Structures are given as C-alpha cells and as structure tokens.
Amino acid sequence: MSKVSEGRGAWFLKHAYLWAMLALIFLPFYVMLVVSFKDNTQFYNRTWAPTWPLHWGNWLEAWDTVGVYIANSVFLAVTATLITLVAAVLASYVFGRYRVPFGDLFWAGLIVLMLMPGVANLIPLFNLMKRLTLLNSLLGLSVVTAAGGQVFCLYVLRNFIEDMPKEFFECARIDGASHLQQVIHVVIPQCGGIISALAIMQFVGAWNSFILPLITIRDTELLPLAVGLYRLQGAYVKQWGPLMAAYFISAVPLVILFAFTMRFFIRGISEGAIKG
Amino acid sequence: MATPWTRLKRYPALLLLIIVYVAACVVVIGNVIRGSGGAPGTGQKKVLRFAHWQLEPGIRNAVDALIADYEETHPDVEVRQILIPEEGYFRWVNTQLIGRTAPDMIECGLGGPVAWSLWPKFYARYFLPLDRYVEQPNPYNKGTQFENTPWRQTYFDEMDGGYEDTLQSYYRVPLSAFTVRLYYNKDMIDEVWGETFPATYEEFIELCEKLVEHGEQRGRELVPIAGSGYNFRQFFQTYQAAMTAPYLDRLDADYDGSVSRVEAAARLYSGQVQMTEAPIRANFELVRELSDYFPQGFMQLDRDEAVFLFLQGYSAMITTGSWDYQSLGVQSEFQIGIAEIPLPSKDNPRYGRHVAGPRTEAGIRGGFPMAITRFSENAEQALDFLQYASSLKKNEELNQAMYWIPAIRDAEMRKELKPFAPRIEGYSTALNYDGPGVELAYNQALPLYLSGKISYEDFAEGLYEAYRRDAPHGVREFIRNNEQTLAQQMRFAAVRRAAIAGAPGAEAAMSGDSELQYKSLIEVYVTQVASRANEIRVWAESAAESAPQTPEPE
Amino acid sequence: MARERVRFSQIKRYWPLYAMVVPTLVLVGLFMYWPAVSGVWHSFYRWDGDEVATYTGLQNYGRAFTDPKFGYAFVVVGILFVASLFKMIPSIVTAVVIHRITSDKARYLYRLLFVVPMVIPWMVVLLIWKFFYNPIVGLLNSVLNTTHLMDVLVWANAWLVKAGIVDSAAFVANKSPAWLGDPDLVLPALIFWGFPWIGIIGVLIYLSGLEKIPRSVYECAELDGVGWFRKFLYIELPLIATQVRINLVLMIIGVLKGYGLILVLLGDDGGPAGRGLVPGLYMYYNAFIRREAGYACAMGILLFFLILALTVINNKLVRVEK
C-alpha cells in the first residue's frame, strides 16, 4: 500500500467523506432508536430529538407483535439456507468435477432462469404450490425459497470447485473416500469461506423475502418478518413508538449473526469477487 | 478425538444458531398445530377463519369476545380472526381465492374501480348464495320477538346490504351500520368556546376563528378542522344535499324521484340551470369559506394522517364515520364530542334561504358484510356462526363492544352512539355538478377555486365552458355505457327464460325460483328502459334548445 | 481445468454422482423450470390465474404491444435505470476512498462500519424511507424546511412553470409536498430513495478488486506526480472494471425485474396516477388484481427477452473494451 505521506487536507477530506456517508447510512438506526421510546405526543412535538420520559413499554409491545414473526423468519431462513447449501454443495461438486450428460443444457437453463422476471413465473409457481398444498405453509415456502437460491449458489460454488487443485481430490480418493466423504472432507474445509458467505447471503435473502410470502401465507401467525412489518404499518392509526421498536427488534437477529460471522463474510465476498 | 459437542463449543455462533432455530421450530410447529385445530387424533376442532380489514383498535377484542361466547356453546369449533390492512386487502382476498386457501368468512367490498367490477364475479364463483337461508328464521333468535321472522327481515335494512344487485341474490351477512359525524376535541372547544357546540354554521365559523386565534396565542399553529380529501367530501356533500334539494321538483320531469347525472348535465349544458344561480353559488361560497379552516394541501392527506393530526391536538375537529368512534376515544388524551355538521340558520343573510335541511341517512345499508366461501370445508358452520353474530342478542352485544351501530332491528346501540343514530329526516342531493365528461375539469377547477386562485365567476364560467365543450361527448359515452346495465338485466333474464323453457342444466345452475326471478328482472328492465328514454329525451330537448346558432345567411 | 466426462453407460459406476445431483434437479426443475415453462405456455391463453384458460394464440402479445400503460412502464423503468447508473457512483467512490486510507487498521474499521447497516432488513429500510417521505412528520420535509432548501425548490419550480418547461407546481410555498402522493414527485422520490446509495456488497466487491493493485504501481504514480483523479482513472478504474461490469449486469436484471420496492412504497397500482408503474408491478397488478394472469405471463416473456438482449449487449460491449 502506498506509504507515501499525503497532505493533511487530503487526509481530512477522505475521513470527512467517509464519516459523512456513515452518518447518513446510520441515520435509520438513529431514527428507529430515538422514535422507539416516544409516545405519539412526543413523536408529534419533537420527532427527531430524544425526549423524556422514555417509553420502555413500546419495546414490550413491539416484541409481542414481532416475536412470532421473528421465530417464523428464523425458521424460514435457516431451513431455506440449509436446504440450499446442502443441495448446492452436492450438485456443484458433481458439476465442478465431472461432465455429466445434459449438464451443459441444465447449466444454460439456469442462466436463462436468472433473467426470467419473477412475476412471469410467480403465478404458475403459485398454482404449482397450490397443487402441492404448499400454500400457507412455512416449510413449503422454505423449499421454494431454497430452490430460488440454488441458481446463484451453484454458479458461485461450481466455479470454486472447478478451480480447486485436483490433487486434493486424488489424495482423498486414494485414501478410499467416497464422493460424499470427499465433499465433507475436501470441499467443505477448502471452500469454507465462500460457503459461509453464501450462507449469510442466503440467510439475509430469506430474511428479506417479501413477495412470495405476501402471496402464499394466509395466517397472521405464520407470517415472516417482512410481510408482518408491512402489515403493521397498514394500521389505521400508527403508534410510531412501538412501530419503530418493532423495526429495531427485527434487525437484532441479523446483528447477532453478523457479529459472529462478519469476518467470514467480508473474506468470502472478497474471495468470491476475485474468482468471479 | 473431538466429539461433536466439543466441536460445537468452538463455534459459539453455531451453537446459538442451533438453539434459536430449535426454539423457532417449536414456535412454528405449535402455531401450525393450533392452526389446524389441535394435534391430529386428539379431538380436532373445526377451525373457522374470519377475515376482515377492520383494524381500528378495539374491534379485534370485541370480535374475540363474540368468538369466545360462540366457542363456549360450540366446544368443537374454533374461530380465528385474520386482520388484513385496507391497503392490499383486495389482492390478498384475490390470491387466497385462487389458492383455495381463502378463509371461511370474508368481509367483502373495497379495492377501487377494478375490484368493483370483479366482486360480482367473485360472489358468483367463490361464495355461497344465501337466498335459501334469508327467508328462514335465524335459529339464534329463538325466544325473542324474531323467533318466526325470516332472517332477512330482522335487519334494519331488510338485508339490503347483503343483496348483490348484479346477481339478484343474497351473498353477504352485514353485521353493523355506519354514519358520519363531526368529532371534536371537547376539552379544547370547551376552553375556547364553551360547553355547547355550535348548532349553526355562523357559530361554527366563529368557533373556527377563535380556534385559529387560540393557536396563535399558544404559539403553535392550530388548524380547526383536520382534513384530508376524504374528510372534505363529507362536508361538501352535506351542504350540497342541503342546498340542492329543492331542485328535485324542478328537474324531475319523469317523476321517478331522482335527477340522474344526465338530467342534471343536460340542464347545466343548456343553461336552464346556471352555476350562478343563488343556491348553487351559496353552496360553493360556503364551502370555500370553510376550506380556510382545513390544513394546507388537505386534498392530498390520507385518512390516517388526518386522524393523527386530530389526536395530536393540531386540529380541533374531524369528520369521520362511526367506525372510528372507539379508536379515537381510546387514543385521545382529551374528551371527544360528537356533533352534526352545522347548517346555516334560516336567517343567515347569505345562505339561510337556500338551506332545505340536513342530508338524509335513510338509505344507508348494513355494513361490515361477511360472505361465506363456497369451497370452505365448514360452510355450514360458518353460516351458523354468522347467524349467531347477527342474532338479536349477539349482534347487540358485538356492536356494543365495538361501539358500532347494530345491523339488526331493535338491537340496542350504545348510549354514547346516540349522536350517530341514522337520521331519517333530511334530503338527498338533487343536483350533481360533475356531469358526464366534465368530471376532470370540475375536479381540477374546484381546488383552484377553494384555494382562492380563481374567482367564483371564473369557476362558474369555466365549468359552463367545460359543459359546452365536453358534455355532448360525455353524455353519449355515459348513455352508451349505461346500455350495459340494460344488457345485464337481459343477460340474466335470458338464462331464466332458458330455465323456464326447459333447457337442460339451466335450472340447476341458478338459485331461486326462475319464474319469479324472470318476472322481476323484466320489471327492472322496463324501469331502466324508461329512465334511459327519459334521460335521452331531457338531453335531446336541452341540446335542441341551446344548439349553437348557425348564423342565418342574410 | 478439464473435468472428467461421465457417460450414461457408466451409470452403475457413477450412480452416487447422479444421486448427489437429484436434490438440486428436483428443486430447480420443479420450482423453477416448471413454472417458467408453464408461464410461457399460459402466455398464449386468456387465463384468470385460476382454472379457466382459453387458447388465444398471440392475442396477449398483441395487446402488450398496444397497451399504453405497458409502454409507459418501460419509460419509468428506463428513467429508473439511467438513475441507477448514477447511483452506482457513490459505491465506487466510497470503495476507492476506503482503499486509499493508508492505515490498515482504519481501513478495516471502515469496512466493518459500512457492513453494519446491512443488518437492517430490507423491509425496514423501505418503511423508514416511506416514513422519511411522509408529508407531515417526515424527515425530508423538515430537513428541507429548516435548511430553507424548500424555498429554493419552490422558487425553482415557479420559474420552471413560468418558463413553460413544466406545467404544474409540485412545490408550493407553505405547503408540505406529499412525496409519494403527488404524481409529479413520485419518480423523483423513487430515484432519491436510498440516498446516499451505497450498496455494501458493491463496495466490498470493488475493494477486493482494488486490493489486487500492487503497491509499486502507486509508488510509481506518486513519483510521477500523478493527480488523484488520474490515479483513479488509469490505475483503479481499469482494475475494478470487471466488478463494475458484474454489478451492472446484476443491476440491469434487478431494476427490470424488481417491483417490491414500488409495491411497498406506492401500493399495488403504482401510486398516484400510476406514475410509479414499472413492468414488474404492472404484471403483478394484472395477475393478482385484475386477474389477467395470461396477459401478465405474456408481458413477463417480453420483459425476459429485453433483459436477455440487454445482458448480451452489455457482455459484448465490455468485451470490446478489454
């Protein structure tokens, strides 16, 4: 990296720019946090500055409404991510190492599917789910979400496995490892970074999924977070405090997830970007 | 050798994730089991679902109380509410109907012009016609004065609110009724004005002035009336009805009791009725005066924003329906008073002599209408539940808890709701200003006039020009579209006739007695033919009278 | 790297391999290929999304070509697309600025800080923006009012009206503009959304590209006295060109396909006067509100071909540059 010292002005400018951007990016946090302690009167009179007394009750109220959405979203996101990754790792191992019949056609189809606008096949998908009685079911939603995540994961993982040195697999095979064992002992440790980055992206994707649950989930107690929050804001009289508290709470699980996995994620993205 | 456990301990995040996931699974599985009426094999309950968009605070609890009562007498049934916000309600219903996952009972209506044309199709295709049941007594009325009264006739509106005109059939079970009133911040008005709310328009304006002053004194802006476009319309319609009522006798040439849009447009087009006539002018000038006391740009505010302004004391008054009574009461930190929209007194020099009386509420129909889905596994049970909810006693209890007006005749409403009791006295609007073809011009010019950008003369002149320019085409289009309604009667008459004429399958496809239905369809058809002929006659005569004079060659 | 070839005849030996592909095949085949094929199929039908379907040949496509709303939807999406080209700039700038921070620790810290907002769920971000745009309690109007930027806007708007460039006033003195309620403001609001438009994944991807730049290059540049902008133009930009291209492709697809954002901000029908109606939303509207699912499918297929064409063009253009 450039060690040549720069002018004070340039240094200041760079940092000032970054902090300004950070301030703007973090603004929603501030808004959520400040408003979440207000009742509507405080909110109306002084929307943007902290006010006393703090209404802690808002948080309890918010938890009561979003708690179940969070549980649903955790279930949805984890299940979907698991299914996606297990299927994708297995398949990319095959596609990355072998040329199977019709593999290329399948591959071309995948790319085309990425371009297909969601709605065009949303209605047929909806009808398919209806026939498989997967409507109004979180498990069904997880499976469909997992299918949607396949394409991207396959695409990235296959490139990775293709580029892995053949010797790794050869050694394992000589040791008498089956294909499955090769996946577990060679692929997963070697691609750990990218797999965890993909896992996080899948998780976040499922956490944010909106249109499909909006259409397929009927019962309020089965709604994932995004749709639940969307419905909350449709109430006739908004209680801004609890609403903002609910928004904040819904970010907490991701905060925890990222606290533990941030390093993998940054590394994974960087690796992935280089390969891509 | 590392056991899985020691390995896990190395990854606290993974451990945490597993714990959270297991907890989430427990919650989800619990909800799924409860959703299907208990674990399989343990005396599963029938689960009825009840979807509506009444998210006003307090409504959910009131309905839950009714459900609890019902479940007590029907231990094998569980009823669940599904509340969907108004925005997106129609889309939700639509997808659930396609997916066959629709709840057993669905509140009907809502959704804009597109939806209005689709609802009849939905009724016919997805919902249970109730004609068979409405003529039978409601079993839950046993032991009351309605023991032997047909269900339909226990309604204050004879179940008009459940009748689908286009299909000539009953599909909905209304549970409540609504009217619109002026709500005010009693604490503030008591302080500024005094105990008795203005009964006349003159006092009302005085009150508004005082409120503005009060706002200046306390150093924060106070807008007397929290208004959105929606709220403003309520005001406008009240005064429109009051001031145009006498036009009925003058303009109703065929004595059918109403002046249709074409009839009105024809007169405004020909100048037989002029916007500068005193009553019409009074109507607009009054509203113009009033709009000074609305927030700026009120036509663009939403309903919930207006309510928010009122609750926060930014405004002292709001017009809204009885459906908001409880929610405003619960959320406000001040007392709420209810009043009628005040009319000018008889001796008001400018408006007094043009005021016929208040706007009538005689024609209101039952609201909160529920329909039963045809493919529901428990349709019978759902019907039973709705009959329970619309029985004299339970409907009274339900509406008392919701602070709404009961839909059943003789059911007592809450004392607090007295001011909302539908007012039979009064008049309906007899003259519409926005005739066919000039809607856009009218809707664009009105805000300009209300905000003082153009004078009344300019407004009237502009509107007259718009009539001269756009009405001929608009009226023709309107009449052409209305021919669809004629076709609609014939469409149903044709299938009834086919049924009477013994075409196989036709009788079985329709509900109700075909001969009776046929007769009544033809009656309606004849009536509509006549009113069309009359509209055209009025229009043609007006047009001939005021045809642009082609200069005679001299 | 050469991959081993597996033939059908060797199925006995390689059956575990086939077994390993089965989950993916089932998932993708059932939930992605089948709906896609079914969508193409139904685009030739008058279909209400439920049971009733009547074969109508190319009627749906003919209708799409003459539907002014569908055409308008492409205008909207075109505007949004051009806008999002500009909205890529902040991410690139931010990545470069972070990259040029000399201290390793500070660099890592910034990277971390920029990742943090990713934890806010997408829906929450949208709903908060919806709240920012609220005419009465929204942040945007109060910022504009306190900074008196609103007066500037009102003045500019009045001038534009006078000059005959626009015909209606979106900003009027003493009135709070309803960003999502005024037909004239809907598109600006959709463009401004997400300010300052820093996509963290984009920043990370660019950063990883930038990190491949050898130190020596910078040192040489420094010795030659190359300015900061030329440094960016000649050293940094070429190195992240590939990443920019990837992002561009993803963005094209995203903008053309996306409508969740508009659905949340403006509702089913694209907001006031349908000004925010993008093709995706219009399809959605036709499928789930108007119940013309066959028509929606046909529009989807048309959109697909457009995306395909744009992607191919993009690939060609960038290759030439190389």
Add this chain to the structure above:
Amino acid sequence: MGRRRFAAVILIAAAAALAGCGKVTGTADLNALLTESWRAYSTGDFDFAEDTFRRAAGNPDATAEQRYGALLGLATTYHWSTSPDLSKARESYLELAELGGDQPRRQSVLGLAQIDLAEGKKAEAQLGLMQLIKDFPDSLEANEAALHLADSYCDPTWDEAQASGFALPSDEQMQRGIQVLQDRLESHPDNPLAGSMHVMIADQYIQLKEFPKAVDHLLMADKEGVEGVLTRVILLWRVARIAEKELKDYELAEQYYERYVDEFPRYVLIYRVMKSLERVRALRTAEES
C-alpha cells in the same frame, strides 16, 4: 456460453409452440357440463361458457334436448356476453331453429329479433316479433316479444345527425307502442309480465305528458303486482307525486304516500314523502272545510 443460452431459448420457444395444443378437459356427464356452462355464463366467465357449450353442442352422443340446450346456451353466450359477437349469435340462433320443434323456434325467433334490434334493423325485428306473437300467442316468449316490440316503437335511437346525438320517437310511434301492449293485455290479461306492460304504458304516457292515463296504468300495474323493489318504489312515488302535482287528486296522493311510508320506511326519499303527506293532508282538510 452464447450458444448454450441460445439452445435454451430455442427450447423455451419450442415449448411455447406446443402450447397451442392444450385443451381444458371436460366433464363426462353432458348434463353436468351444461349446468357448469350455464353457471359459468351467469358468473361472467363467457369464454369458458362458450367453450363448453360449443363442445356440448358438437357432442355426437347428445340427445335432442341436450343439443337444444347447448345451442341455446351458445347463442345466448354470444348474444349477451360483455363483448357480444352478434354475427356468431345469429348463426347459433339459426342453427337452433333448424333443430325443429316449437321451443327451439320460439327462442330462436326472439333471439334473432333482439339481435336485429341491437343492429338497428327495426323493421326486420318488428316483423319477427309480430310473427312470434302471431304464431305462438299463448307462449311466454310472446309476452316478452310484445314488450320488445312496443319498446322498438318508443325507444329513442342513436342519430349522429342530430345535435344531441339522438332521435326521439314521434307521438304516433309512441301511441303505436302503447297499442301493441294494450292488444296483448287484452288478449292475455293475466300474463306474468302484465305488471311490466302496464308500467311501460305508463312510462310512455308520462313522456307524452298524459298524466291521467299514466296514473290509470300505474294503478293497474299495482293491481297486477309489481314485486321488484326498484320498480315498486318508483311506482308508489310516481302515483302519489303525479296525483299531487298534476292531477291535484289529493286523496289518491295521500293514499299512495301512506303506502310508501308503510312499505319503504327506510328509503332515501322517505323524509320528502312524509313532508308531502303532511302537506297533502293539510290540503285535503282545507278542501273539505
């Protein structure tokens, strides 16, 4: 990569080409199919109704009755769907007539006449309707035919030559329409549509401003029994209002205002009715004293 993508596009295009071969599968039982079709018709699914009716009509196993039903359904669907196809409806009605038998012929003639009316061929339509009334004087269809025939004389027609866009019927034409209905009422006084016929006659008299006759017919309609709420509410109001304003027959006015109050205590006009009732009563007492 490019070639692969191309291959996939071809694949999808092939699937699209195949799409045309699909057909909605039908119900085995023809009567059930017909019921299904009529239901589809009444719920506005005209495409579906058209499909199934056509399939039923083309079914070689269909009985004569089923064929009649299917053809009638098909014609009706073409005729009355929201986007009607009158030429196809005409064909189907003609085909219906070829089946022979009274029932099909009556339906066919009535349908054809209505199509003629819709297409502006008044003379043909009138001829057909008169023929129907003459050939099947006792049929239900003849009643409806009489109504349509009368309407064809009295109806204002589109006429772009006029400034208003419409040509109004002359007084003679209206009298002729009235005559048609009166003839029918004379020969079949108790037909189920008698009430509607009287209402229609009254409508014409109101247009002609011959109020005493209008009221007479309204009263007769009332006696025949008018059940439709919309029609009835107008009928009561009209009798009372015309009696009060035009005939100055306050007794009749009072009677009908009272009935209005009895029967429609919740209708929009009720307050006006009550006010009028007061006024009429006052006038009557003034008259008597």
